[in-house]
Amino acid sequence: MQFTDAVVLESPTDHFAQRQPGAVLEFADFKRFLVRDGREHGAEYRFDSRATAPITENGSVVGVRYDGDEEVRADIVVDATGPAAPLAKQLGVSDLERQNQAIGIEWEMEGVEVDHPDYADLTDAMMLRLDHDLAPGGYSWIFHTGGDTAKVGLCYIQNEKYHSNADGMNIDDYLDQWLDSDPRFADAEKLAGKQHRGSAHIQPPNQLSTDGFVAIGDAVPTIDPLWGEGIHKGLKSARAAAIAADHCLTGTVDTSAEEIDVYDTLWHRDVAPDAGIRLLMTHLLYYAPNERYDRLMRDINAMDLDTLASANGGSLRAIAKLLHREDLPMLRDFVRENPEIVKRGLSDYVPLL
Ligand SMILES: Cc1cc2nc3c(=O)[nH]c(=O)nc-3n(C[C@H](O)[C@H](O)[C@H](O)COP(=O)(O)OP(=O)(O)OC[C@H]3O[C@@H](n4cnc5c(N)ncnc54)[C@H](O)[C@@H]3O)c2cc1C
Structure with a gap:
């Protein structure tokens, strides 16, 4: 959507700005590109299908059950379902804990005053704001997408340390509270249907693979906890899984946990070395x-x-x-x-x- 050349950090009354090139993605277009690119490399997609369980034989994963009793077989199964992680959870590979769940919501908006006199200039910038009054146990953001448009969002860890049931606020309420109180949004409007919501876990993975199986992206989870960068990290984990699959399937086929462990090594070494x-x-x-x-x-x-x-x-x-x-x-x-x-x-x- 927009190349940016600065990152701004805001606190309640101050800010810090640094030159740093970046890119704000049109996420839906990006996913369509990935599908197109995958097809060109021989991938087959089954849309509107729901994977429900791994199929295991002799202790190894050999396929996936989906849409009721449909089955698909594979030498190696990759769980890339994000925090839903139905296969990784059932195999005991992923143990995503509710107290570590961070939830997020983002809207594309227009009419945003990106260069308001009381704040840092956010023209061509990505801004992250630390302010517990707006996002308790998390942060909020404005990513400029050109002219008076921006992606505006907020995320936080959803546990009782930061959120009591007593306040009765959900994440949409928190975002609306920010939009109502920050003068940069005085004339701003949400673009109909242009929202993105989801979750990720702020916790280390306990395991990443088992016989005939790997889990990538936020199924594990792979997201960088500090700045919420999940897309690049997810792609890097997919690359590591591809290398491990290549290793297991080249020459003598051996998809045992010992061989597929190449993925775990690469994940810890290259994907999230300082997790x-x-x-x-x-x-x-x-x-x-x-x-x-x-x-x-x-x-x-x-x-x-x-x-x-x-x-x-x-x-x-x-x-x-x-x-x-x-x-x-x-x-x-x-x-x-x-x-x-x-x-x-x-x-x-x-x-x-
Ligand atoms: C509001 C918000 C803003 C964000 N902003 C950024 C950002 O600016 N930069 C950044 O790098 N990251 C950002 N992230 C994080 C990023 O979106 C995730 O880390 C990343 O998308 C994880 O990729 P993934 O492929 O592992 O999982 P996902 O993107 O969650 O994809 C999982 C897919 O699996 C499908 N699925 C789930 N269950 C099943 C099932 N049972 N069967 C079949 N399919 C299933 C889902 O429908 C989905 O399509 C943001 C996240 C949120 C919520």
Whole structure:
């Protein structure tokens, strides 16, 4: 839809802007392109079909049951059904926990004032906003798609830490609350039917494959928890699965868990090499209160770009530069409440943990 050349981070009263090329996708067109491209490479699609269960023989997955009692057989079955993950769940490969579920909604809008005098200029930019009043335990965004149009969305982790039933608000209500209160949307309209909603899990995978089977994309889940980048990560996991399938089917066909494990190795090495620390950073980011977000903006504005890139890449030394003595009580409470996340996040750095 639009090439962008900046990323803006907003807190309740401050912001940070950085030059960074990007692209906002027309997601439906992108999926149609993938189907077209797949067909050109010999793929066959069955639309409006629902996979319901894996077919297993002698402990190995050999096909899929769909639409009642229809069956399709395969040397290797790939679950790419996103967080629904019906096959991966039944095989015990994926254990997606409700308390880690993040939900999101996005609308394409027109009439958005992308260069409002009270805010950063969002022309040709992707903006992510950290503000618990708007998205408790998550963030909201404006991605400019040209002229006065933008994709406007919001996502958050849907557990009781950030959301009590008492507020009676669902995600649509949160988005509407933002649209009603932010002057950039004073004359904005949602484009009819142009919405995208879904979920992903902010948790590490426990397993990625088994005999004759791999799970890719958010079935596992693969999404980068920190910035919600799921499309590129999903494509990378598909590429890793293709390499593993090629390995298992070339020469002597062997789709055993031991051979297909190439996928797990590639996933951890190339697709999400720093999953543990990124998960820790994500949970810590959502844990921080609104005032801390304003301080974070001041800190990253003062930081050199190399250190900032290192912090985003999970360097403990760079992350430490964003923490202060006053954060100690918050860090202590976070560690106390999230021992497993901390242990896993730091285990790459301190192998004995
Ligand atoms: C509001 C929102 C905004 C987002 N914005 C971005 C963004 O800006 N950038 C980014 O990189 N990522 C973004 N993401 C995340 C991204 O959309 C996902 O990470 C990505 O789509 C995951 O891809 P996937 O193929 O694993 O799963 P999905 O895209 O969820 O695709 C799964 C497919 O499987 C189908 N399916 C489900 N169950 C079955 C079944 N039983 N049988 C057959 N088919 C089934 C579904 O209908 C769907 O077509 C966003 C997500 C949301 C919700």
